Structure formats: C-alpha cells, structure tokens
Amino acid sequence: MCLHNGILQKSYTLFTTLKVENKSFNEYLQALKMTNYVFPENLEVSGSGKNIIVISLESFEKGYLSEKYSKLTPFLRSLIRNPSWQYYEMNQNEGSKWTSGSLYTYLTGFPAYFGTMHNNIFQSSYHSNITGLGHILKKEGYKTTFIGTDAKVSGTQDMLYALKIDNIIDKSTLGAFSQDKDLFNVAKEAALNSSKTNTPFSLFISTLSTHFPNGIYDKRMEAYITPKASDLEFMVAATDYMLKDFIDYLKEVGIYKNTIIYIFPDHLKMGDDTIFKGTGERGLFILTNAKEEVVETKNLKNLYQIDLPEIILKGAEINTNATFLTNHVNGDKNQFIQDHISDITALNVSGFERTELSPYIIPEISKHVKTYKKDTLRFIAHAGGKIDDKIYTNSLEALNTNYAKGFRLFELDILTSSDNKFVAAHYWDDWIKMTEYTGKTPVSRKEFMSHKLYGKYTPLDMKSINNWFKSHPDAVLVTDKINTPKAFASQFIDPDRLIMELFTWNAVREGSQAKIKSVMPSQNVIFDLKKNYLDSLKKYHIKHVAISRNIIASNQELLNTLKANNIKVYAYNINEYIDRDEMYVVKHEMDFIYGIYADDWFFK
Numbered sequence: 392m393c394l395h396n397g398i399l400q401k402s403y404t405l406f407t408t409l410k411v412e413n414k415s416f417n418e419y420l421q422a423l424k425m426t427n428y429v430f431p432e433n434l435e436v437s438g439s440g441k442n443i444i445v446i447s448l449e450s451f452e453k454g455y456l457s458e459k460y461s462k463l464t465p466f467l468r469s470l471i472r473n474p475s476w477q478y479y480e481m482n483q484n485e486g487s488k489w490t491s492g493s494l495y496t497y498l499t500g501f502p503a504y505f506g507t508m509h510n511n512i513f514q515s516s517y518h519s520n521i522t523g524l525g526h527i528l529k530k531e532g533y534k535t536t537f538i539g540t541d542a543k544v545s546g547t548q549d550m551l552y553a554l555k556i557d558n559i560i561d562k563s564t565l566g567a568f569s570q571d572k573d574l575f576n577v578a579k580e581a582a583l584n585s586s587k588t589n590t591p592f593s594l595f596i597s598t599l600s601t602h603f604p605n606g607i608y609d610k611r612m613e614a615y616i617t618p619k620a621s622d623l624e625f626m627v628a629a630t631d632y633m634l635k636d637f638i639d640y641l642k643e644v645g646i647y648k649n650t651i652i653y654i655f656p657d658h659l660k661m662g663d664d665t666i667f668k669g670t671g672e673r674g675l676f677i678l679t680n681a682k683e684e685v686v687e688t689k690n691l692k693n694l695y696q697i698d699l700p701e702i703i704l705k706g707a708e709i710n711t712n713a714t715f716l717t718n719h720v721n722g723d724k725n726q727f728i729q730d731h732i733s734d735i736t737a738l739n740v741s742g743f744e745r746t747e748l749s750p751y752i753i754p755e756i757s758k759h760v761k762t763y764k765k766d767t768l769r770f771i772a773h774a775g776g777k778i779d780d781k782i783y784t785n786s787l788e789a790l791n792t793n794y795a796k797g798f799r800l801f802e803l804d805i806l807t808s809s810d811n812k813f814v815a816a817h818y819w820d821d822w823i824k825m826t827e828y829t830g831k832t833p834v835s836r837k838e839f840m841s842h843k844l845y846g847k848y849t850p851l852d853m854k855s856i857n858n859w860f861k862s863h864p865d866a867v868l869v870t871d872k873i874n875t876p877k878a879f880a881s882q883f884i885d886p887d888r889l890i891m892e893l894f895t896w897n898a899v900r901e902g903s904q905a906k907i908k909s910v911m912p913s914q915n916v917i918f919d920l921k922k923n924y925l926d927s928l929k930k931y932h933i934k935h936v937a938i939s940r941n942i943i944a945s946n947q948e949l950l951n952t953l954k955a956n957n958i959k960v961y962a963y964n965i966n967e968y969i970d971r972d973e974m975y976v977v978k979h980e981m982d983f984i985y986g987i988y989a990d991d992w993f994f995k
Contacts, residue, residue, distance in 0.1 A: 416520050419738040423731060429713045431519070431526040431555075438531045439708035442650040443593040444582070444641075447493065448630060449601050450660040453480065454670035455627050463619070463628040466635035467654070470678050477683050481675040483659050484695040485728045486735070488969045491547045493657040494597065497699040498523040498554050500715030502728050504736040506752050506944065518553055521742035522713050524593075524700055525555030531709060532590045536560065536581055538574050539597035553743060556595065570609045571600040571630065575637045586646050600626040600633075603661045623666065651707045654678040655699070661969065663780065681706025695724045732979075752944045754979035763977050765994050769986035770973075771869050771961060772798040774817055777991040778848070782966075784825065785815035786848035790859055797994035799866055800890075803856065805873035812836035813879060815851040817872075857884040867908065876902035876910070892937045896920065896927075903931040911935040911961070914942065917949070925952060939964040940976060943983050950983050959985035966990055 420428045455464050456471065470476040486502020487493045495503040499521050519526075525535050536558040542548040551559055560577055562569050578596050585592035600607050606626035615632050619625040634654065641647040655677045660666070667673055677694065679686065679702075686706045694702075697717045704711060716735075720727045728735065736753050763769055774783045776793030785803050793801070803815045816822040816839075819832035826842040828834070836852055844850060851859075860866055861884055869890045873879050876898060880886045889907040893899050894915060902910035910933060917924050917936060928936075936953060940962040943950065953960055962984045966972050973989045981987070 416738070416741045419734060419741055422734040423716070423719065423738065425714070425716070425719050427714060429522060429711075431522050433712075434522065434527060434530045435712045436527055436530040437710045438591070440591050440649070441707045442582075442586070442591050442646065443528070443533070443703065443707050444578075444596070444650055444652045445497070445594070445703060446596045446634070446652070446654045447490075447497070447598065447657045448654065449490065449598050449657055450603050451598075451601050451627070451630065451656040452659050452667070453656075453674050453676040454667035456676065457670040459670050460624075460627065463624055464631045466631045467678065470654075476678060476680050477686060479677040479679075479691055479694055481655065481677050481694040481696065481698075482725065483675055484697055484725050486732075486970065487696040488658045490597065490657050491550070492969075493696060494547065494595075495550060496696045497655075497703070498525065498556075498595075500697050500700040500717060501739060502697065502735055503739070504732055504754075505739050506736050506754065517549070518744040519555075519742055520744075521554075521739070523554040524703060525551075525557075527704065527709065527711050527713055528593050529555045529557075530711075534558070534585055534588070534590055534592045535595070536585070536592070537595045537597070538578050538581065540565075540569055540574065540599045570607060571598045571633055572609055572611055574598065575633050578637060579640050582641065582646055582650075583644055586644070597657070598630060600630050601660075604663065651681045652679060653681075653699075653703055653706065658969075677702065679706055693724070697724060697728075752980065752983070754975075756978050757982045759982065760978055763981050767797055767799045767994060769981070770798060770989045770992050770994075771800040771802050771986065773802055773963070773965070773988040773990050774804055774871075775801060775815075776989070781845060781848075782990050783817040783821055784844050784848050785817060785851060786844050787851060787855060787859065788848050790851075790863075794863060794866065796992065798989075798992070800869055801866055802869040802871055802988060803851065804871045805879065807833065807873075808836040808839055809833045810835045813853045813856075813873070813882065814839045815856065853882050857882075860884050860888065869911070874898045876905045876907065880905040880907050890935060899931065899933070903933075909933075909935045911937050914938040924949075925956065928958060929956070934958060936960050937988075938962055938984070940971070940980065940984075940987070941967070943980055947983065954985075961986045961988060963988040 420426065456467055461468060471478045484502060486504045487496040492503035501521065528535055535556045537551050537556045538560045540562055542551065542559045542561040548559055560581070565573050565577060574596060578594055581594060600609065601623065605621065606623040608622045608626060609629060612629040616625060616628045619628055638647065638652065641650060656675045659673060659675070664673065685708055686702055697715070700715050701717060717724060732754050757763070772793040774785050775789030776798060778784060778786065778789040778792045790801060804817045805813050806816050806819065808814050814836060822828070823832065825844040828842055840850055840852055842850065860868060867888045867890060868883065869892065870879065871892050874894050876891050876893060879891070880889060883889050886905065886907040890909040890911055891902055891907060892911045892913055893902050894913050896916055896919065899910050899912050899916060910931065912933060914937065920927050936958055938960055941964055943962065950960060962976065965976055965987050973987060973992055976987055
C-alpha cells in the first residue's frame, strides 16, 4: 500500500492543497531575513588546498570524554590536551537530532525540517537551490566522498547527490555486513588514492558502532580492545581505537600534514541516558586540528550544529561569499529555530527539485492548541502510558501513573497466553526483553504473571485489568492487537467503557454486535473498503478510526470526510521520529485529526 504508485501515493488532487505555498524559494529566504543568501550558481570560492575529513560519530556525546570513561576514550581525551587540536563544546539544535538530519545540517547549515514525513523528501531529489558544503567544495575543485554503512536510508543518497557529494561508498560497495572497521579501512584507501591527484579531497565519514541502545558489536575488535562492562562501552572503546588508528595512518602516509580533520557526534544518544550519570551536563563537541585563529566564529562559546558548515570551511581556510542560517540569527539560535519551524520547513521543501512529488504538511501552529492540550478525551495513554521513561510496559504502575496525570483513555495491547487467557503485552518478543525470560512463548497466564517487567512493574491479566477499571470508573479501555471482539468483550468488566481497535471488516461487524462503547477500525480496514468506506462506517455506527500519523498528509480528503461525519480519528506512531513527539502533533497536526496515542502528556 505504501509502495510507489500504491494507494497512499496517489493523492494527486490533494497535493495542490498540501504542498508548499506558491511562493518562490526567494520569498522563504526573505521570511527568514536571509536577503543576501548566495545560490550555488553564484558562489565565489578560494581556498588553501587543504584536504578535509569530517568524521560524524553515531550518538557519541561528550559524556564519553569525561573522567568517568577515561579508560574508554584515551585517544580522544589526548586530543583535548594536544595543543595542536582544538576542543569546542556544541549544543544539539532542534531539527538535527537524528543521523540523516544531522548530516543535512552539517552540509547545509539548516535544521532538517521537511514537513510530515521527516527527510523522506530527499528521495528522487536531483537538484538543490540550498547551498551546501558540496557545492562550495566542488567550486574549489575538491573531490567529495561520503562513506557510511547505508546511504539509501531516508533518501540520504539522493540528498547527497543533490548537494553535490560525488562519490558514495556504503554497504552496496562494502557488503551487507560492513561495520565501522570496514569503513575506516575504505577511508584509508580513499584518502591515499585521492592524495595522489593534484586536487584537494574531502571525506565525510559517518560511523555506526555506538548506535543506541547497545552499540553494534564487532567481534573483530576483541583483538584490540579488552572486555568492557557492556557491548556499548566496548564499541565506544573500539571507536576511540579506530580513530587513533586512522589518524596514525594519515600521518604515516604523509596525508595528515595538509589535512584538516573534524570529529563530532551526530546527535545525543537516544533512549536510556543512565550511562551518562555522573558525566556532567549532556551535550555534543567538536574536535579539530584546525588552527583556533582561523576557526574563529562570532560565538565559539555557544555553538550549535547549524554552525558546523561555517566552522568546517573556516578551519580549512576556504573563503567564500556563501552565508548560512547562523549568520542571520541574533540571540538564542535554538529558540529562533523553534520560532521559525514553518519558514525553515517551507524553505527546505522548496529548495529541492524532485522527479516525484509527495504531499507534505507545512507545520503551522494551530489556533486551538490551548484547547487541545487539556482535553482528556483527545489523548489515549499508549500501552498504559510511559513510566520512568519506559514505554510499552502495559503495566499496573503505568496505568496508575498516567491516571494521576489526567489520562482517562488507556490503551492496552492484548495477547493470548498458551492456555488461551487474555494478557497485556505489546508483543511476546518485547515481553521477553522486559522480563529476560529464556523459554518459549507464548507462555501460560500463570507464567506470565510470575515475571515482573524490568524487575519491578506488575503485569496485567484479565482479572487485574478488570480490578483496575472497577476501581477507576471514569476510565475507558482501548484495546490493540486482539481481533476477537465478542470473546474479549464478554470478559471485560464494563463493555460500555470499551473501545476496540479492530483489523478486519469481519471483526468490525462482530464488534458492532458486541454492545461495546465503540468499534474503531484500523486504517487498513478503511483502505480495504475503498470508495464505499463511508457508507459502511455509517451502517455500523462507527464513531472512531485509528490511523498512523505518517499518512496524515497523503489522506487529507479522507480525514476531512471523516471529520465532517463526526467520526473521530486517533493517530498512532507518535514519537516514531525523534522530533515528532506529542507536542509537535498537538501543535501542528491535531487540526487534521481528533486525538493521539500518547506515551506521555501533562494536561495542566
């Protein structure tokens, strides 16, 4: 359904209402007060001929360079003390919190805002009016190469080509199971071959070894790194070793002397941040062997990711008439970005020419945000809601915590045990991870109830679900996964407080006869009905529908029709992208739907 030319891609008539307003790229520049912006074709560039190597380290924030982890990062810590190297602390800015978004930012100086679907807009891009490092370096005769594990993810390859990165090396060249050790070996070869020409070169290397949650373990590194407390710590140490080995190689073959190197994290580590307890305030950093006097920017004490293109160029002593977003911001850069999300999104979208157009919603702040924020009927506590920064627990403690926050609609994922009893768990594989259970699944109800989640949260079976809803008479249960409405409804304490998301039209019909509060067809049911969906929904008095937020932009006609017929749409897949959280959807997308499945929310 989501493939090219699938039903979700064929909303051509909708696109005219969803694409960027009919303004020119220049008008969006003016909205950001970037009146002297230089287009790629108008660049003037002169340089010193120094090679440039940029190494973006996956989730490798500055906490790894602290005293606490001194045994993991001896080489990087030695560079901080080395008078020939400069160390700057850097802040993570909005719009650059994920790998390809960070890449886009350090190449262009813009946060990677691209409307509803993140940076998938890059797919099929072939030209950019947005001036990036690739344009500038190409103008000066540089050979540009990107080295990473998978350049095809999120349209990264098309983005790189549009931004004039000529040579891309990833797993399509290296092999499907390539890791950072392979990347650095290829980087050595690429640097050596490029150095033999009469033109300077630039390498953009993107690592993966320290990806959350536990790193990408490479057994080969056991030959160089002693055992550590965890796989992640082992790969942090391995990355430090590989960086030293790479830079030592550059010195050995005579490349280092004429090469400016930049090492920085792509973004903060996602997920559990316990590892950084005791390392100080979280943040990013820049390490470079560029001279401090040439790196000088207007404020080296308050750096953000959007400052990287200017720093990279200045450190390599490349002079250009190009300007970047940071040159036009006075005051708090991150606040400026948050205040101008719509203009930045519109600029990014209009700045790329693509062979295929997809619908995007440019994020304007809704006039009804204050009303939405405190309406408890618009928020379903997803899998019971977040507790202690953990999601998908479907636990008693999650229900209690989020009821206290103000939630009154609670989703639970319902599975069937081996003895045919209903229990609450997202998937059996997730349950295994949360309980460290080592046997086969599904398990019996008794076995299920004997295992605490993460060692402390109480699991839920049908009896405990009913007990909780009995003691919370204003709470409503919303089910997921289970597709047998009559069987489940007959066991739930109060069918008048039961909403069931269902996944086949037969289940919807069965649910409509089960005398529950509401049957909620999932989006696949609606798409299967095609043109007749509204008549069918009306016939069975359907009042709720569940959809992914990822299809909001491409299905505006459907959403408008449902709203006009008083059918409330709840969107899931919130937080699927790092910066598409509950607040983003409430501010920018709630006008198109009725409510959301929320991991967390504070109604006050």
